[in-house]
Amino acid sequence: xxxxxxxxxxxxxxxxxxxxxxxKQPGERLAKGDVIAVxxxxxxxxxxEVFHDAVMGRRLVEVGQTVPVGTPMAxxxxxGASPEVAEAPIGEAPSEPSEIAKAPAVKMAPGASPLLRPxxxxxxxxxxRRRASPAARRLARDLGLAxxxxxxxxxxxxxxLRDVSAAAGKASRGAxxxxxxxxxxxxxxxxxxxxxxxxxxxxxxxxPHYYLxxxxxxxxxxxxxxxxxVGLAPERRILMGVLFIKAVALTLRSFPELNGFxxxxxxxxxxxxxxxxxxxxxxxxLVAPAIHDADQLDLDTxxxxxxxxxxxxxxxxxxSSELADPTITISSLGERGVDRLYGxxxxxxx
Numbered sequence: 001x002x003x004x005x006x007x008x009x010x011x012x013x014x015x016x017x018x019x020x021x022x023x024k025q026p027g028e029r030l031a032k033g034d035v036i037a038v039x040x041x042x043x044x045x046x047x048x049e050v051f052h053d054a055v056m057g058r059r060l061v062e063v064g065q066t067v068p069v070g071t072p073m074a075x076x077x078x079x080g081a082s083p084e085v086a087e088a089p090i091g092e093a094p095s096e097p098s099e100i101a102k103a104p105a106v107k108m109a110p111g112a113s114p115l116l117r118p119x120x121x122x123x124x125x126x127x128x129r130r131r132a133s134p135a136a137r138r139l140a141r142d143l144g145l146a147x148x149x150x151x152x153x154x155x156x157x158x159x160x161l162r163d164v165s166a167a168a169g170k171a172s173r174g175a176x177x178x179x180x181x182x183x184x185x186x187x188x189x190x191x192x193x194x195x196x197x198x199x200x201x202x203x204x205x206x207x208p209h210y211y212l213x214x215x216x217x218x219x220x221x222x223x224x225x226x227x228x229x230v231g232l233a234p235e236r237r238i239l240m241g242v243l244f245i246k247a248v249a250l251t252l253r254s255f256p257e258l259n260g261f262x263x264x265x266x267x268x269x270x271x272x273x274x275x276x277x278x279x280x281x282x283x284x285x286l287v288a289p290a291i292h293d294a295d296q297l298d299l300d301t302x303x304x305x306x307x308x309x310x311x312x313x314x315x316x317x318x319x320s321s322e323l324a325d326p327t328i329t330i331s332s333l334g335e336r337g338v339d340r341l342y343g344x345x346x347x348x349x350x
Contacts, residue, residue, distance in 0.1 A: 002057065004072035008048055010041055010323040011199070017041050018066040019073065028056045030076070035319070037073065042195050044281075044316035046323060054078050132159035139164045139315050165311045196286055200344050211342050235307075241277070241332040242302045248330055249273050249294035259327045261348040276326025276346070277306060279313045287313055288329045288346065289322035 007017050021038040024030060035047040036056070057075030061067055132140070132147055140147055140159075150167050152159035221243065229237040252259040252273045260269040273295040276288035289312075291297070291305045312318055329346045 001078045003054075003076050003078050004060075005036060005050065005074045005076050007039070007061075007067050007069050007071045007073055008320050008324065009069045010039075010046055010320055014041055014069060014195075016066050016068045017046075019061050019063055020045060021063065022059065023047075024056045026056050026058060030054045030056055039320075042285075044287075044318065046318050046320055048320040050076065052076075052078050139168075139317055165315065199346075203344050203347055207345050207347065209345065213340060236300075238299050238303050239306075240335065242299055242306060244330060244332050245275050245277060245291060245294055245302055245306070246297075246299060248328060249275050252328060253295045258350065260350055261327070262350050263348065267350065270327040272325075272327070274325045274327045276329035277309065278329060278331040279310055282314060287318065287323065288326055289313065289318050290326040292321075292325065 010017070017039040018041075019037060020040045022036075023038065024034065024036045030036065030050045030053065032051055032053055034050055036050050037048050039046050039048050054076040057077055059074050061071070061073045067073070132152070137147070140150070145164060145167055147159055150159050150163050153163055222240075225238065225240060225243070256269060257267070259273055260267055262268075272293050274290040274292045275294040276290050278286055278288045280286055289309045291302065291309065294302060297305065309318075309322070326346075326349065328349055329343070331341055331343055333341055
């Protein structure tokens with residue numbers, strides 16, 4: 001079945017996106033979860049994924065072109081598509097294929113890891129190029145790192161994002177570089193702050209908010225955490241924020257009516273518990289990428305996922321599912337001396 005891959009919505013404040021790279025070529029086979037393209041938004045460059053096995057068809061958008069959310073970007077030949085996969089086309093389209101269901105709304109299977117996908121072990125190109133994922137290549141290029149000097153930890157020794165991030169961390173602790181790496185392409189922090197302000201103002205204006213608070217003695221928790229972290233290297237220690245993520249996730253499991261989305265005035269329960277963690281971007285701006293199936297992860301895995309997300313927020317290498325999937329968003333500022341924080345609902349979360 002032929003279907004459109006459309007410009008995904010990566011947040012309620014996104015109206016359009018700019019295509020900055022096609023990762024897949026026409027005729028190439030795609031597996032569910034493969035990155036098909038890189039899209040630039042006000043929150044940086046985001047890898048967008050496919051959520052069905054397919055074959056890449058005709059491209060409908062050129063690199064550098066800015067198009068509204070929902071615009072057909074490419075044709076896909078969906079393999080083994082069921083009637084639920086396709087919907088009636090929305091608005092005008094350049095040809096007759098049916099529309100694939102909105103990609104970001106499809107949830108990851110329980111237990112699936114957003115950290116490593118098959119495409120992150122990209123096949124080596126010609127002329128002996130190092131095996132590396134497209135995202136790892138971009139990050140290394142932006143940071144001025146040579147792939148030849150890196151050790152890959154992905155499948156078959158491929159270089160993946162965490163390898164580049166680790167190398168960048170080591171370099172930053174060494175001698176200062178003569179040149180600063182160029183900033184990420186097109187990241188407009190002023191525009192991002194304006195978009196965030198508009199989205200939050202609209203949320204506060206249109207969604208009824210009320211706040212409850214309760215004082216909880218966390219002394220036993222703090223003592224347990226201190227004992228648990230004794231003797232561990234800094235990268236293996238668990239932060240208090242991870243305990244909050246786990247607590248929120250388990251609460252949503254007990255109260256599923258809080259875990260879902262508002263769709264045209266109707267509550268749509270989510271198929272998983274995906275906790276968005278509000279993370280500041282250097283220089284200003286904010287994103288809240290999801291830790292998928294947070295209720296099912298142990299604390300060590302949650303800590304690893306959080307570290308990975310924060311590193312990729314700083315590098316501007318998030319994925320579309322991480323921005324579109326959160327079923328709830330939390331902010332943790334207690335370590336900065338904040339006693340109470342009254343958040344604003346991020347639509348379509350409830």
